[in-house]
Amino acid sequence: MNSRTVADLLSQDITIPEVDIKGWVRTFRANRFIALNDGSTLQNIQCVVDFENFDEALLKKVNTGAAIHVKGELVESLGKGQNVEIQVKTLEVLGESDPETYPIQPKKHSLEFLREQAHLRTRTSTFSAVMRLRSALSFAIHKYFNENGFYYMHTPIITGSDAEGAGEMFKVTNLDLNNVPKNEKGQTDYTKDFFGKETNLTVSGQLEAETYAMSLGKVYTFGPTFRAENSNTSRHLAEFWMIEPEVAFMDLPGNMDLAEDFMKYVLQYVLEHNGEDLEFLDKRQQDEDKRKPQAERNPMTLIEKLKFVTENNFKRVSYTEAIDILRNSKPNKKKKFNYIIEDWGTDLQSEHERYLVEKHFKCPVILFDYPANIKAFYMRLNDDGKTVRAMDILFPGIGEIVGGAQREERLEVLKQKMAAIDIPEEDLWWYLDLRKFGTAVHSGFGLGFERLVMFVTGMTNIRDVIPYPRTPQNAEF
């Protein structure tokens, strides 16, 4: 790899007599200025061709999307928009790109169109910025946990347990669907299937993560999870990635401390490392906003929104307090909310969460002690018998971004809660074992990775923040 990257060359402030670079043509202006990109940075490097010294047939092949190899001199640029440029000495076209058929032309394409060209869409500035940020966020997450004594754990993707109840599951099978074997009762005979029983794609690694927390202390998962829900919205995917830390001997306040510190760290990381991509997306959002009616515009720019999180303390408020605030709020009294808050016990909608963050507290908010009956069975029951030690973190523009809880560590209470929703003890014998042998207070939370990437990039459709989105009727590529 003797070639340099565009990022490397653009960071030079000296003249270099011989440079060698490969990349793809973004534009070729006036038969003279090639904007070359190689993915190493949002920026292109300008390659200046003295067209009189080059074969016309060769220059005809310098089209948008073509792969080229340039050698020349890196010099100070006299034009504006860049500090340095390459005076091209030799030019080779490695792979052509027919302008008649190449889908990614140097003009504005709709996001919908680009979704159909998902294999080429990272050749645009917007998607390359989004995917570089997705990568940086992933690394920041691993780095945070590594620096804080957590172990990364790969929880299983194929699961024989369907007890978590977080949503509808996909079946995994290698039975011949044209000829499904049946048992005596005329039902599918799963004993003939690969695993000898019914198996599904995981909806969460939490329960397995708890097993490792109760031996290794601090662990986290970061892996794909699945929902077979027929939700064709801009916020749902059938396949998405989740981060789930789980910590032994940590109670709910400790969980809040961890989540706040973690979220601030990863956002601070991209503010420090990905300024160029963030500024580009910030400007993109502002441009989009200009075309919208005032009421639909973002109250903050993208970067302001990230700093709103990193520079504010998260306000901790009980669900009960929050209901009081919402019930007495202007939009509730004036019936501006789509869902009017009346009684304690109702689940909050995104409009309520955003009101609390953006209008009432003007900072990120952590709600805790939710009604037991709107939360999962494994959350620790409070002494009041009606709330659980759950927490949700609410962010501007998006509402809930993190959901977590202190886990029910008491064997008898857990058994009762499982019985109440008909989860057989034998299905989760291993999960109950954690409460039989050396049980202790422990807590954790879950963060949907694509929700985080949406928050950071300002993209409003979840299909635009994952390389190849899986949604109802769509598993292309």
Add this chain to the structure above:
Amino acid sequence: MNSRTVADLLSQDITIPEVDIKGWVRTFRANRFIALNDGSTLQNIQCVVDFENFDEALLKKVNTGAAIHVKGELVESLGKGQNVEIQVKTLEVLGESDPETYPIQPKKHSLEFLREQAHLRTRTSTFSAVMRLRSALSFAIHKYFNENGFYYMHTPIITGSDAEGAGEMFKVTNLDLNNVPKNEKGQTDYTKDFFGKETNLTVSGQLEAETYAMSLGKVYTFGPTFRAENSNTSRHLAEFWMIEPEVAFMDLPGNMDLAEDFMKYVLQYVLEHNGEDLEFLDKRQQDEDKRKPQAERNPMTLIEKLKFVTENNFKRVSYTEAIDILRNSKPNKKKKFNYIIEDWGTDLQSEHERYLVEKHFKCPVILFDYPANIKAFYMRLNDDGKTVRAMDILFPGIGEIVGGAQREERLEVLKQKMAAIDIPEEDLWWYLDLRKFGTAVHSGFGLGFERLVMFVTGMTNIRDVIPYPRTPQNAEF
């Protein structure tokens, strides 16, 4: 989180009047010495109880596996085996562990038994060391790629393409298997399925990774992959994790440079950061070896084997040369190999690979330019028309650990190779697009993560290096 970790306390060389620690009891000796572990390190901290000052009923609950909370003074230890210990002032049992029923007793359990207790097996020294190393290796991989300008990419798990042909695939469906909808031909009507077509679990993210390499330059995947093969061996899993880097403008020698540098980096990382766990597993392997006949013992200790990789240059040898060497080798002539090498074109077995590494070259080996007909369709055909630009990296004790190639970048050649094995062009239209628009030399490789963890930990059954192994007839937990 005011409590400290065992790792933190053991690193102290001063007396601390008040320390506070939570963890699990490994052993309780002579009603006096508690060996406490919290997963933060392989080591236990010794907590010394003056039993005359504690309630006998309380001390009776200090059993192996119990979770306890200890407060006391950290002092220099007079006993051997540790520098510091805790003189216990208060002791609380958080969660008991009935010695009659707790499966993990302080004695040697078989690996087979522990596999059935996979939710508890990280409470043993061996499995906690293995899983800490697994975590450290994961982090080292992300760190290496991040430092070298690669972007992490999440390739899809559910795939609509089954073209890669790397092995049998699991079906993903939400059809009712008791009542599979049929089309006019009497076949399964996949248009009624969630994605509107037949979908499977991925066998590799490579093809999708190529799409991102051809825009972002340097990318890698690190995610789960699947094989529905009925192989009940110590080397096969139905679900395992793979690392697949892919780099634009990189040829096969560049690919070898990358793979060698990468492998040395991650091994060096654990040698530097995980000495304690490695030494434990090194000793474990030596102890195991002592019970084996001489011929079956490991020729190197675990740590020697890691240094064999980090301290040697990898020898690069063509497949054709390797066949010559093997054909003329003593074990081949004396028919000591299980598979005798006769003709050019045969695939190598682990015994041949190990011979080349351990006996002939005495260093890691990279074989390249394999016969086209034993390698995948997407590998670049050499001018000889019969070999492809493939490479395999061979390690001691294990044979092949990395497989990679320069990819076929020429549209017409790729089409011919697909046609020859009946892959319809419309199935991989997007993959062909990469060769239509701005094609260029590019390369990458794949590393099975569990093979790496086996190599590093010395564990000989792949089920012992992943938290919850999925194998035929087994999807427990």
